[in-house]
Amino acid sequence: MSTLNRAKIVAAAVDLIEREGADAISMRRIAAELGVGVMSLYNHVPNKSALLDGVAEAVLSGIEFTDDPSAHWTERVRIQARAFRQIAHDYPRSTMVVVSRQLHSTAGMIPAERALATLREAGFKGEEAVRMLRMFIAYIVGSLLREVGVTPTFAPVRPDVPMPDVDPALFPELCAGAPDLAVCDHEAEFEFGLELLVQAMAVRLGERGLTGHERGLET
Amino acid sequence: MSTLNRAKIVAAAVDLIEREGADAISMRRIAAELGVGVMSLYNHVPNKSALLDGVAEAVLSGIEFTDDPSAHWTERVRIQARAFRQIAHDYPRSTMVVVSRQLHSTAGMIPAERALATLREAGFKGEEAVRMLRMFIAYIVGSLLREVGVTPTFAPVRPDVPMPDVDPALFPELCAGAPDLAVCDHEAEFEFGLELLVQAMAVRLGERGLTGHERGLET
DNA sequence: TGACCGTACGTACGGTGTACGTAGACGGGA
């Protein structure tokens, strides 16, 4: 309350985004929220873009990566993916800000560092580990954007538009699948793809000589 | 040149986005591009949001879905995924607009219709087909956002920031993988994940006891 | 005391989307 600082500004921004949406934030709005003049913000933040970087860092710092090195690598991958998805639950309206900003800061790179470590320990090396990492990031980012309503679901993402009435002649498959398309359990969807990816990774490892079904522990 | 219409406005918007980036577009800028008053645009487009919907539709209409029903389903999936990725090549700076707008129009739903048809013919039914569709969309969206520089690559996405110097003590894995992280062949990355997903889908089908010839191809 | 410096703040500029009112072109009865 007494003096302004960067942390307070960022916290106010996150709070405002979660309350009123990412479109609602402006330097004036944040300043008003803090009961402070607009230009006072610029003593602690160089510009709006940097403030949004701060928002992304704050959200990323909030996720808990409880990595258990003794667990099987498949479970470690699942846990890390779920930890990242937690963002969409805890900060749904900030999610777009988080994923659309490439951070060169510690908070921004820790998830990648952890993921890469896990992939290496699982047995992926060099270029293949990086490819696995990038594929996972792509899947998770895409899933999060669906979950927070940026990307289409073909389900009533939010109750603003009820449901597009599709022409059965033009879209027979979409109509046939309408009952399944009308619902979107985000956790179940995420877990489905996650499991598919983990299995695919296990197969990829198994091709190299490990047993296929029961991936042996290589402790 | 003679009279204004929606198609011309949308075309000008796409053109402007590709030339100067999505941040550069504004109603005034588009009007100036067309040599027309700002408010004249509103005779043909209700608001800016609808115009962006038009941009997304125009880009989506531009992709060619050459579906060959006689091909193996794995190949059909690959072809459709690549057709969608073509957006990032043909309209890189419009890509974010395309994927962040959920369209209830024909152009917006055709890709999903085709994909769902392919998945059904491959043998996925009901809820599982929808889950496969959504997982594929998530992966493709995530890949496209990486490709157009929205989402982090950990490679020099564009030569504005040279390369973040990472602390080897904090990020040993990122440093160890720096040579592999420094490059990002978007086509290769996309194909890697695509192949993994297709194989995972084939395994999922195979687990159900389908005949061997449907088990999919290998790399 | 004076110099210095960081913080808070007001004002101002050029930009944004768009509501509203106006003016002209066009076409169809009377």
Next chain:
DNA sequence: TCCCGTCTACGTACACCGTACGTACGGTCA
């Protein structure tokens, strides 16, 4: 021919945006 309704183009105006700039105040040290 005149009149009238409809459609299109356009200018103006409003509220808002990010932020460059100048100023005023409080504390710290010479």
